[in-house]
Amino acid sequence: xxxxxxxxxxxxxxxxxxxxxxxxxxxxxxxxxxxxxxxxxxxxxxxxxxxxxxxxxxxxxxxxxxxxxxxxxxxxxxxxxxxxxxxxxxxxxxxxxxxxxxxxxxxxxxxxxxxxxxxxxxxxxxxxxxxxxxxxxxxxxxxxxxxxxxxxxxxxxxxxxxxxxxxxxxxxxxxxxxxxxxxxxxxxxxxxxxxxxxxxxxx
Numbered sequence: 001x002x003x004x005x006x007x008x009x010x011x012x013x014x015x016x017x018x019x020x021x022x023x024x025x026x027x028x029x030x031x032x033x034x035x036x037x038x039x040x041x042x043x044x045x046x047x048x049x050x051x052x053x054x055x056x057x058x059x060x061x062x063x064x065x066x067x068x069x070x071x072x073x074x075x076x077x078x079x080x081x082x083x084x085x086x087x088x089x090x091x092x093x094x095x096x097x098x099x100x101x102x103x104x105x106x107x108x109x110x111x112x113x114x115x116x117x118x119x120x121x122x123x124x125x126x127x128x129x130x131x132x133x134x135x136x137x138x139x140x141x142x143x144x145x146x147x148x149x150x151x152x153x154x155x156x157x158x159x160x161x162x163x164x165x166x167x168x169x170x171x172x173x174x175x176x177x178x179x180x181x182x183x184x185x186x187x188x189x190x191x192x193x194x195x196x197x198x199x200x201x202x203x
Contacts, residue, residue, distance in 0.1 A: 001047075001098045003109060004081070006090035007032070017089035023071050023080055023126070024089050030123035033069055033078055033091055035116020036109060037124070040067045040077055040095070042161030044147050045154035045180060046108045046168070047096035051187045054150045056097055060132050064094050067145040068127045075131040077147070095147065104168060104176070111167030152184040 007015040007028065016029035025033075036043065048057060056063045062074070069078035074094065083089045096105050115121075127142060134142070148154040155177060158164055165173040 001096040001100065001102070001105075003093045003096050003106070004090045005032075005093065005109065005113065014087050014089050016091070017083075017086040019086070024083060024086075025080060025091075026089075028117055029089070029091060031117045031119075031121050032113035033116070034121035034123040035113045035119075036078060036091075036093060037067050037069065038116065038121060039108075039112035039161055039164055041145075041148055041154065041157035042164040043108055043112055044095065045151070045158040046164065046176075047093075047100050047105045048147075048154065049101070049151070049180065050099045051151050051184065053097050053099055054148070054154075057095065057147055057149075059146070063097075064131075065147045066127075066131045066139070067147065068124065068131060068142070070126045070128055072126075072128045073130050076127055080126070104172070108164050108167045112163060115163045150184070151180060151187070155180045155184065 009015050016026055016032070017024055018026035018029075044057075048054065057065045059065055064075055064077050066076055068076040069080065069091070070076040071080040073079075077093070077095050079092045079094055081088075081090060081092050093109055096109075116123075124143065127144065131139070131144060134144070139146075148157055159177055168176060
């Protein structure tokens with residue numbers, strides 16, 4: 001569920017556009033991007049809320065797992081799509097999937113981005129190379145982290161992230177964490193058909 005985001009001022013100007021920037025992104029857009037990148041591990045619990053979501057978030061496939069941004073390739077978490085007119089300048093969060101609640105996901109993404117603007121976070125340089133081709137050493141050199149590898153890890157990140165929890169609100173945040181922890185616990189003790197076919201002889 002690739003999610004395109006831009007902010008507009010009261011007079012209708014795109015706050016994400018800057019004609020003089022190499023990527024046509026304003027400082028506000030870059031700070032917003034930095035906010036999403038910083039909170040990405042916790043956001044994953046909301047934007048990718050099922051155990052099955054993490055079978056999509058596998059390095060080397062279409063869905064990105066690398067916490068970075070780019071204007072050229074799709075291996076980064078956030079991409080800056082081409083824009084023919086100023087009003088179209090935006091960023092694209094490429095990690096949410098259709099299993100998420102769009103209201104919660106958008107609230108969390110916007111809240112995380114605005115946290116970056118409010119704190120004036122520095123946005124890292126874009127990674128214009130294909131991150132899928134990086135080995136671990138090169139990713140460390142570039143300072144590129146990855147999303148959680150499963151729902152349990154993502155919920156742990158969410159529990160420690162006050163900004164994303166605040167976006168959900170105290171009641172929803174508490175109940176969401178409780179439900180997802182229970183869901184992941186059930187998943188851990190469930191035996192799948194794949195395991196039975198793989199490890200047991202059946203006649």
